Amino acid sequence: MAKIEIKNVRKEFGDFVAVRESSFTIEDGEFFMLLGPSGCGKTTTLRMIAGLELPTSGEIYLDGEEISQKPPSQRDIAFVFQMFALYPHLNVRKNLSYPLVSQGMPRAQVKSKVAEVAGILGIEDILNRPVGGLSGGDRQRVALGRAIVRDPKAFMMDEPLGALDAEFREHMAEELRALHDRMNATTVYVTHDQLEAMQMGDKIVVMNNAVVEQFGTPQEIYDKPATMFVADFIGSPSMNFLGFDGKVAEGAGAIELNGQTIGVPRQMQGAAGELVFGVRPEHIGFSDSGGYRGKVLATEYLGTTQIVTLDTPNGELKARLDSAQLATVGETVGLGFEASKVTLFDKASGQALRSELNHEVLAHG
Ligand SMILES: Nc1ncnc2c1ncn2[C@@H]1O[C@H](COP(=O)(O)OP(=O)(O)OP(=O)(O)O)[C@@H](O)[C@H]1O
Numbered sequence: 001m002a003k004i005e006i007k008n009v010r011k012e013f014g015d016f017v018a019v020r021e022s023s024f025t026i027e028d029g030e031f032f033m034l035l036g037p038s039g040c041g042k043t044t045t046l047r048m049i050a051g052l053e054l055p056t057s058g059e060i061y062l063d064g065e066e067i068s069q070k071p072p073s074q075r076d077i078a079f080v081f082q083m084f085a086l087y088p089h090l091n092v093r094k095n096l097s098y099p100l101v102s103q104g105m106p107r108a109q110v111k112s113k114v115a116e117v118a119g120i121l122g123i124e125d126i127l128n129r130p131v132g133g134l135s136g137g138d139r140q141r142v143a144l145g146r147a148i149v150r151d152p153k154a155f156m157m158d159e160p161l162g163a164l165d166a167e168f169r170e171h172m173a174e175e176l177r178a179l180h181d182r183m184n185a186t187t188v189y190v191t192h193d194q195l196e197a198m199q200m201g202d203k204i205v206v207m208n209n210a211v212v213e214q215f216g217t218p219q220e221i222y223d224k225p226a227t228m229f230v231a232d233f234i235g236s237p238s239m240n241f242l243g244f245d246g247k248v249a250e251g252a253g254a255i256e257l258n259g260q261t262i263g264v265p266r267q268m269q270g271a272a273g274e275l276v277f278g279v280r281p282e283h284i285g286f287s288d289s290g291g292y293r294g295k296v297l298a299t300e301y302l303g304t305t306q307i308v309t310l311d312t313p314n315g316e317l318k319a320r321l322d323s324a325q326l327a328t329v330g331e332t333v334g335l336g337f338e339a340s341k342v343t344l345f346d347k348a349s350g351q352a353l354r355s356e357l358n359h360e361v362l363a364h365g
């Protein structure tokens with residue numbers, strides 16, 4: 001059992017604020033992703049959960065017990081360091097035994113525990129080989145094994161696949177996720193790769209500039225981004241943003257932008273102020289009847305779909321269009337927007353106007 005709660009946690013290094021009041025909950029058994037660009041505070045957050053840094057303020061709870069100021073040894077949380085941090089001159093068995101022997105575990109018990117973990121990871125046949133001569137993948141498995149043998153309550157992993165090439169990385173990511181599903185141990189995994197976070201995570205926290213921008217399932221974060229930052233960071237190609245200063249007329253269901261008409265979802269009608277209209281590339285389609293027109297600047301053929309870059313009166317847009325109708329550079333095409341999938345943002349705050357946020361912004365208008 002390991003449920004981890006982060007409540008208003010803040011971390012300062014001198015005058016510098018590395019993590020601002022952050023709150024989120026990691027449920028027992030979750031594969032939980034900490035996602036964000038370089039320097040946003042991911043590693044600092046992970047280190048605070050493991051006890052390698054102490055929060056300046058706020059609380060961290062492990063299964064309901066406050067652990068904020070406890071040393072790592074009293075937390076029972078394994079921090080999987082750079083996966084290659086092993087003893088290269090020792091064999092696999094000794095690398096796996098080391099954490100247990102140093103805890104004073106009896107020899108027979110160490111032996112059976114190492115056998116069990118080697119079985120979980122599928123490395124029984126390399127137990128007597130020195131780590132120095134192993135392939136990258138086997139070393140990763142041994143490094144994981146070193147964390148697993150101690151039976152910790154939770155695993156912290158800081159960009160564990162960061163040093164690997166793309167193909168191998170994907171393979172190890174799948175293996176890690178499968179391993180998690182067998183063991184069901186709470187895992188907090190840091191990455192700056194949005195695709196990795198979407199593919200592997202049960203839940204994702206998106207951080208930017210020391211702040212938690214959003215916390216939710218991959219689907220919630222993709223479909224209902226809370227901020228422009230999240231909308232831009234998640235998804236490839238990124239969401240298109242079109243700015244306008246005005247009001248979405250009550251009941252109109254559409255806005256007029258530089259002479260082009262774009263539908264908006266019902267719950268956004270009535271929103272006012274300087275707004276940004278966001279639409280994902282896959283929510284734009286060909287439309288013969290549509291009044292919206294764009295000139296094709298570039299195309300990228302991807303099989304069933306094509307990524308088309310378009311010049312429109314509202315700036316450059318990227319659309320993921322059906323390949324059944326191939327676009328040609330230089331031609332002008334009619335486009336339609338899936339109104340229900342459009343997101344409006346308040347330009348000044350970057351916050352999405354929807355559900356609970358919606359009411360607040362409407363009240364200001
Ligand atoms: N011990 C420290 N002393 C001073 N500043 C620090 C310390 N540790 C981290 N920082 C700063 O805090 C900020 C957040 O660092 P952190 O390592 O948490 O970022 P990150 O999201 O893990 O970035 P990356 O993706 O590059 O690993 C950075 O600006 C970093 O320079």
Ligand SMILES: [Mg+2]
Pocket residue numbers: 042043044158
């Ligand atoms: Mg880091």
